[in-house]
Amino acid sequence: MAGLITMNPSSSTELEVLVIDDDPFLRETVQLFLESEGFRVRSASDGEKGIELLNQQEPDVALIDLRMPRLNGIDVLREFKKIAPEVEVVMATGAATLESALSAMKLGAYSYIEKPIVDLQKDLLDVLLRAAERRKLRQTNRDLQGQLQLTRHQLEAEQRKRRTEGVGFVVDQMLRKIAAATEDQLENLILSTIPGDCPAILYIRRDRLLIPCSAKSAQLPAEHCVLPVDRFTDPGERWREGDFPGLFQHRAGALMLPLFWLGRLEGLLAIEASSSQKPSHSLLRAAADASAALLGSLATRSSAATG
Structure with missing residues (x-):
């Protein structure tokens, strides 16, 4: 199915999305749709509960409503980037708060979607897939950097060994x-x-x-x-x-x-x-x-x- 993504070539782990929105109808609609596409989904009705779920297990992508009571989406985004900077965040916002959504991207959000979400496939699913692909690429890049660093250390060790055995x-x-x-x-x-x-x-x-x-x-x-x-x-x-x-x-x-x-x-x-x-x-x-x-x-x- 379209939403089933292999995050690591050696495993079949599905993409996990954390949905944080105070609108119960939107939460349920998004969760049912994504689960039907093969995603694993958790949801929270406010920012504090969303941060609690983040501390329990890090998702691949988080969909966060920009305007929520008590703790707004910008504050939740800041906490997410402090706790789990590798998680890709997509902000959900109404047209009246578009400027705030752009500000959120400057704070590290991957992208934003406008509410109401009319086309779940195009307006939601495609954005989440691109965010997941970015996370995968970043993880791959980090792994490659680690491998390069290990290789460099091995080469330096070999050079030291050769020097100790050499002239x-x-x-x-x-x-x-x-x-x-x-x-x-x-x-x-x-x-x-x-x-x-x-x-x-x-x-x-x-x-x-x-x-x-x-x-x-x-x-x-x-x-x-x-x-x-x-x-x-x-x-x-x-x-x-x-x-x-x-x-x-x-x-x-x-x-x-x-x-x-x-x-x-x-x-x-x-x-x-x-x-x-x-x-x-x-x-x-x-x-x-x-x-x-x-x-x-x-x-x-x-x-x-x-x-």
Whole structure:
């Protein structure tokens, strides 16, 4: 039937209308008509009783007479908007109070109908259906906003998770771990920051040479793999990838990350380039930058202690 509206796709809840009018003939006529169209209808003979019914259960649409004794329609409308602002309100008014009906719309009423109601289908039913559709759209919009907010929170949580698992977290964690490390502990601590079982070798500067001092998931290379410091002269070089025979057993390819601190080369991280466990270049570079800072600070402390 025309008046049967599904307010939620997941339910068959009918539209409920609350009729507030001091005219018993109009109340009964409207209620019988709307119920015949499939609506659920409650009615009240004055504004106070209407507000009481509102507090008991919120309707979808309220039809409120503008001129009633004791509490007029404008006052009832104000109370409705305070208690249940989502309820759509349609005012019923005589032609002599049309200006008041327009004022009611400024206070939040959806629309108004003029009395006497001649055509119940056109003058009443169609207006109530449009009001109900507006309420449905507002509810849908609110639900969508809630879903968008939830999605945004989920995305922010995922971004925070990625940050804690990414470059910034690795650097921060490494700095926390090795801030108090001794020189003997430093080598293994630096290599421990490289995730997984990726083969890696740490070189530390000794005068004009880079000496392989510690290895992870790999054997220390032979003595001929000592590198001259002047092989890496550009502090802006982030990494160098190529063949370095003898560095890793059975593998020639390696990723070299120079460890510059304040323009001075303090060491080198060598990563097996073909390893399936190799982290991203940016993550390795971040670990290398923190390693360089620690190596540099240790070098400064050593100079101060011996000077």
